[in-house]
Amino acid sequence: MTKNSMCLDHVVLWVSDPVAAARFYTEAVGLDPVRVAEFVAEEVPFPSVRVNEETILDLAPRTFAEHMRMLPGAADSAGHPVNHVCLSLPTNAFDALRARLEQHGVPLSEIGHDSYGARGNAPRTFYFRDPDGNVFEARHYDE
Known part of the structure; x- marks a missing residue:
């Protein structure tokens, strides 16, 4: 860092x-x-x-x-459009976000692995869009 x-x-x-x-x-x-x-x-x-x-x-x-x-x-x-905005969360919040988005019927990408970002490789990541088409990535790092 x-x-x-x-x-x-x-x-x-x-x-x-x-x-x-x-x-x-x-x-x-x-x-x-x-x-x-x-x-x-x-x-x-x-x-x-x-x-x-x-x-x-x-x-x-x-x-x-x-x-x-x-x-x-x-x-x-x-x-x-910006390509995407990435949100980094703790592992449990990452899982909770994915579940909450699924409950709201938001289409999600598959889980990706070992994507590089500001803190190194993130073990898991996924993408979603907001209702206006803005793309977000959610990820977590090892804690």
Whole structure:
């Protein structure tokens, strides 16, 4: 491991219905909702879900793209997919996530083995899509 102090703060996902997306990530994936009530009350531009104490997923409505003016062409990113986002979990949480996704009828890939990532080879991994087509990988490392 490196001693890099940089952390991943957030990933912005383009979604068609932020409330439905938040419900998916809360119920099927098991993440904690952030600012969903405030979004519904039109007090904030988008809700989020918490991955851990340092990282959230922002659930930005595609209609928000026109407000993305931080760089030339940034608004054009709506609909441009990222290949996938990987969630690393403890072994028991990995198994619980897979079971919860199955209960919600979410199609899952087969279990893969020895996939390389930030912490080396992960013994098991699988992929799933959210309702907007964003692809996620779930993995665990030996503990």
